[in-house]
Amino acid sequence: MIPIESTQSNTGDELAHRNAPHIGVLAIQGDYERHAAALEESGAQPSLVKTPEALAELDALILPGGESTTMLKFLNRNNFFEALKVFAQQKPVFGTCAGAILLAKEVRKPSQSSLSILDIAVERNAYGAQRDSAILTLDTKLPGGPLETVFIRAPRIVSAAPEVEILAEREGFPVLVRQGHTIAATFHPELSADRRVHQLFVDLVHANSHAGHRPE
Structure with missing residues (x-):
C-alpha cells in the first residue's frame, strides 16, 4: 500500500510539473545544457530546440551564447530565422551574449542581421578576446544583492531606448536589460550558481501566460 503522504506528494509534484512553463533553449552553440539545467532549477520544463517546428510547443525560448554569425547561418536555413522572429514578437525570449546580439535592433563592429526585437544597439566583442574574460560581481535591481556575472568575449550594449529597463x-x-517580455544579458548567467536571472525569466513567462497577451 502506498502511504497517503507519498500519494499527496506525488500529486503535488505532478500538478507543479503541469503548471511549469515549457521553455526551449536554442541548441546550436553555447552551453545550452547548462541553460536547461538552470531553467529546471527555476521551475520550468526545458527542452533543446534545433528545428523551427519545435517552437510551436513552447511558452518561451532562450537564445544562448556562441558565435552570432555562425548562429545566423544556421537560422537562415529552413525559414528558421523568420519563424524565430515571429515567435519573439509573440512570446518571451531571453538572449545571453550572442543571443543578446541576435535580439538587438542594431549590431555594430561589424554590422549584421538581427531579429530587431529589443530596442538596443550592441557592439560585438567589445570587452576583448577570450583572454579578457572576467567574472565580476555587479550591483543589480534584482532582489538579493550583488550579482555574479561571467563575461566571455562579451558584446557591449552601447545604447538603449527609454522603454528598455536596465x-x-x-x-x-547596461549588461542586463528587459523590454516587455524580452530579456537580454551580455554575460553568461548559466555559468553561475546564482539562478536569479533565470528565475526572473521564468517568472516573466508565468506572468505572460496568465496575462494572455504581450506586456506593454
Whole structure:
C-alpha cells in the first residue's frame, strides 16, 4: 500500500510539473545544457530546440551564447530565422551574449542581421578576446544583492531606448536589460550558481501566460 503522504506528494509534484512553463533553449552553440539545467532549477520544463517546428510547443525560448554569425547561418536555413522572429514578437525570449546580439535592433563592429526585437544597439566583442574574460560581481535591481556575472568575449550594449529597463551595469554600460517580455544579458548567467536571472525569466513567462497577451 502506498502511504497517503507519498500519494499527496506525488500529486503535488505532478500538478507543479503541469503548471511549469515549457521553455526551449536554442541548441546550436553555447552551453545550452547548462541553460536547461538552470531553467529546471527555476521551475520550468526545458527542452533543446534545433528545428523551427519545435517552437510551436513552447511558452518561451532562450537564445544562448556562441558565435552570432555562425548562429545566423544556421537560422537562415529552413525559414528558421523568420519563424524565430515571429515567435519573439509573440512570446518571451531571453538572449545571453550572442543571443543578446541576435535580439538587438542594431549590431555594430561589424554590422549584421538581427531579429530587431529589443530596442538596443550592441557592439560585438567589445570587452576583448577570450583572454579578457572576467567574472565580476555587479550591483543589480534584482532582489538579493550583488550579482555574479561571467563575461566571455562579451558584446557591449552601447545604447538603449527609454522603454528598455536596465537591471545591471558594468562601467556605465547596461549588461542586463528587459523590454516587455524580452530579456537580454551580455554575460553568461548559466555559468553561475546564482539562478536569479533565470528565475526572473521564468517568472516573466508565468506572468505572460496568465496575462494572455504581450506586456506593454
